[in-house]
Amino acid sequence: MNLDDESVGGIELGRLQGWMQAVITHPGGVGAGVASPAARRRVAVDAKSLETIVIPSETLTGAERLAIYSRSYHARLLQCMREMLPALYHALGEGLFNLFALDYLQHHPPRSYTLDNLADRFVQHLAETRPDSNALPSERESWPDFIVELVAMEWAFLKVYxxxxxxxxxxxxxxxxxxxxxxxxxxxxxxxxxxxxxxxxxxxxxxxxxxxxxxxxxxxxxxxxxxxxxxxxxxxxxxxxxxxxxxxxxxxxxxxxxxxxxxxxxxxxxxxxxxxxxxxxxxxxxxxxxxxxxx
Amino acid sequence: MSRFNYPNLGFGVGLRHQHFNYVLDNRPRVDWFEIISENFIDSRGWPRHVLARVAEQYPVVMHGVSMSVGSADPLDFGYLTRLKHLAREIGARWVSDHLCWTGILGRNTHDLLPIPLNEEALKHVVRRVRTIQDFLERPLVMENPSSYLSFASDTMREWEFLNALAEEADCGLLLDVNNVYVSSVNHGFDPLEYIESLPHERVVQIHVAGHTHCGTHIVDTHDGPVMRGVWELYRLACRHHDGVSTLLEWDSSLPEFPVLHAEVLKAKDYLTADSSPPESESLEHVAAGCSARASRHALAGAHPPHSSLPEYV
Incomplete structure (x- = not known):
């Protein structure tokens, strides 16, 4: 039952939702999200005309209201990954952990109804994106092995649990x-x-x-x-x-x-x-x- | 008995993994538990085992966050099948979810996103709720979400939408009075009008929770005691019922179980005596959570308790 033909105030529901999802999940924030091809393919508004879609409140502009959802999307998923992978968080520190996790989430956004599957492909992603992934095994640095193996261990712990x-x-x-x-x-x-x-x-x-x-x-x-x-x-x-x-x-x-x-x-x-x-x-x-x- | 022959279960709290051992060991005299469905439907370990034991001793209600009733994506019947199975397994008194969408194009943002409040969206949601109810073979109970934006294409107020949805889909309602309070500030409507206008004969359950005031808006953070304004709305809502199942949501900065239990029992005190919430609770909770809004019930219970730390030989 796909209702792409269902019109909601002139914009199909699917298009409106696709637009909002593209905007609030964009890693560059709402401004970059509104300007992104993924959003503009669905609803071609810019920052100036944004409020023809999302109206302002007495205290917030339409963009600021969208930004509440944008910030929380990334914060929620990062918090979840931190709690699931505390040893990786300790090893990398907050800045590097967030960098790795956000890169992963950008390439593999959540698709499951449960957050328990959020990092299912993290090990694979880290292995594929390690800086020396194109080098011969004998020429690779060893610290990425530590990171990949640590995630494999932490994730297996949760799956066994x-x-x-x-x-x-x-x-x-x-x-x-x-x-x-x-x-x-x-x-x-x-x-x-x-x-x-x-x-x-x-x-x-x-x-x-x-x-x-x-x-x-x-x-x-x-x-x-x-x-x-x-x-x-x-x-x-x-x-x-x-x-x-x-x-x-x-x-x-x-x-x-x-x-x-x-x-x-x-x-x-x-x-x-x-x-x-x-x-x-x-x-x-x-x-x-x-x-x-x-x- | 109450709506759809769903009973008044009394005063309950959410079953969270931090309290698993306390609940099993102490059998607290709480009236009932609500679970986040998604944290249990795939579990084949300790959480599912604990739930089975809790369900033997307490009434349990299933509250979901991923049904995505408002999404334009197809319904996920794999998810609904698991939900139905779990509901039968634990004898869930009812199954609820939110008036929202959580993702599209196969994605799940794990947030409760607002839908446009207009006739076209209403038709869409009514059709899906009917389909879900037929599949689950039970009435669905729909909760009003908290929201932070409105669409230019909105043509009706949220309570008008809920009235029409409940009537046309013949579903129940879960009235979250904290969400009414939060949204009333964020959208500038009268929360009393919202409460008064609902079809009270369809309200199966009430949620109360804490929130965070961010200066320009309020966020539904579930991270502290219930605020005075929310208790007052609760008391108003309860004037329309002989008694309705009441649940406290508290998901972040979770206190020890007795503190949680005591908080929901305030509801009983406010209803049975003519007492008012103390003034100290009227202060809105202002916290750093405004920029994150990360600690909501979609995350609750997703991770194993410390008591299950692996042993190493």
């Missing part, structure tokens, strides 16, 4: 897994929990994020290869550091392939291959931490 979890469901127990002989272990097909997220970072961004959330003011950490699992247990988000081998094994779990096939698959990149008894110990540990839906 409010996404699918395993609360209220019967889960594999460590005791049950320990009772299995090694042959059965190798034939098992472990399925990761829907809330499990695995990360291979160049920086320990998880520790940095947690420090900020505790109210500390940590310095930017030195690079350090870090493997992290994020999951949820009894509605609490939990973060665990992993070894490179553990990360590779967990990454191979899909609930479809037998564990021995997963080990074969990672054998070429993870050497030496972990012993089956070690894997069983890991499975017991991971089951108790809520990494696994089934084994």
């Amino acid at each position: 409010d996404g699918d979890g395993l609360e209220g469901r019967a889960l594999p127990s460590a005791a049950g897994i320990r009772a299995l002989d090694l042959e059965r272990i190798l034939e098992s097909r472990p399925a990761p929990a829907p809330c499990l997220r695995l990360f291979a970072f160049r920086y320990p961004v998880h520790a940095y994020m947690l420090a900020v959330r505790r109210g500390e003011r940590p310095p930017i950490p030195a690079p350090s290869e870090t493997f992290v699992a994020a999951t949820r247990s009894d509605f609490r988000v939990m973060l665990y550091e992993l070894s490179a081998q553990q990360y590779a094994v967990l990454k191979a779990f899909d609930g479809q392939h037998a564990l021995k096939d997963a080990l074969d698959q990672i054998g070429s990149v993870s050497s030496p291959r972990p012993h089956a008894a070690t894997i069983r110990d890991w499975l017991c540990d991971w089951a108790s931490k809520g990494f696994l839906e089934t084994v």
Whole structure:
């Protein structure tokens, strides 16, 4: 039901709303918004004739009344991103954070009915717009990695917090897994929990994020290869550091392939291959931490 | 019982994530809760779990901010499907949203934007409210928004628009007396005339909230106690009802739950006794929020509570 043909005081409702949206969301403010092609395509008024559309009040001009909406649009979304990404805000400081966030919002304005999806593409946007995005990986600076990884960590935390979890469901127990002989272990097909997220970072961004959330003011950490699992247990988000081998094994779990096939698959990149008894110990540990839906 | 057989629920407050643990642990003697629908409809974590537990113990009403009833974009039936599902799941007493649009061309500004107040817009909104009510299989309750601008194409006053909308779409009304107060200053109309002119038989619920005076205009900030002028409008509105569900909105600079609860219970005091709001509350709240207007209920509860900080091993 698109009512572009519906006329509202001489201007179609869709055109009027498209115009107002273009004006109040323009990063340069109302003046720049009114003059923008996106606004003028819909309603061709300039600053002088603006009040043929938006009338003044006793105290404010039409442009000043529009500016209330313009300021609040940007302030609201920036506030939301600050609250969702406190560690990034701490790392960048207000000026740089706002610069990055406004650039993102300009390229990816919100389209969801919920603000919970506001920064869904922020990691991708930061990765695509990093200043050395055209350079070879070996020639890139490392600080953009820290920024991208930090956002990935913070955003995953929020998604794990409010996404699918395993609360209220019967889960594999460590005791049950320990009772299995090694042959059965190798034939098992472990399925990761829907809330499990695995990360291979160049920086320990998880520790940095947690420090900020505790109210500390940590310095930017030195690079350090870090493997992290994020999951949820009894509605609490939990973060665990992993070894490179553990990360590779967990990454191979899909609930479809037998564990021995997963080990074969990672054998070429993870050497030496972990012993089956070690894997069983890991499975017991991971089951108790809520990494696994089934084994 | 009240309009559309919707009951008078008494005096309620918004369920905000900052108070989740307090509400679960203390079971406060609040009459009912209102939720921001969008903060729960996609949740599969702690917020949804808390809501399920609250809904077992209290009446819950769903108040939305993204229905965009006034937009020229097509209705979002994916959103409406989720809304309907949640309403059934928690036994929502009713579902409300605003007379506004939130975005067009697929975008959502997350603001409650004003629509032109004229016949053509009225026809458009009536048609959409009817469609939504048919889809949700329940009457929709429409709230008067606060607004900061008027269009040259307006041909009717907001209360005339609401009267016609309620009648033609056969929907309920959520009378936000704070919004009436805010808009009356911003647009220069008589708030008493607004209140008196509404179809009171259709008013299902009343909102009260705090606001911020910016010198040249007032902003609906929901960040403090209810002002005296708003309480007076509230008392006037309640003269037309045997009793109507009343809810306090407080979304920014949120106090501890007992403070919030005490604030809404003032409404009961003002109605049952012949008391007046204290003079200290007649001062308009003047704050730095004027330039931002960022802390409104569209943001409320969108983020996890500190109590859910991740543990790190």
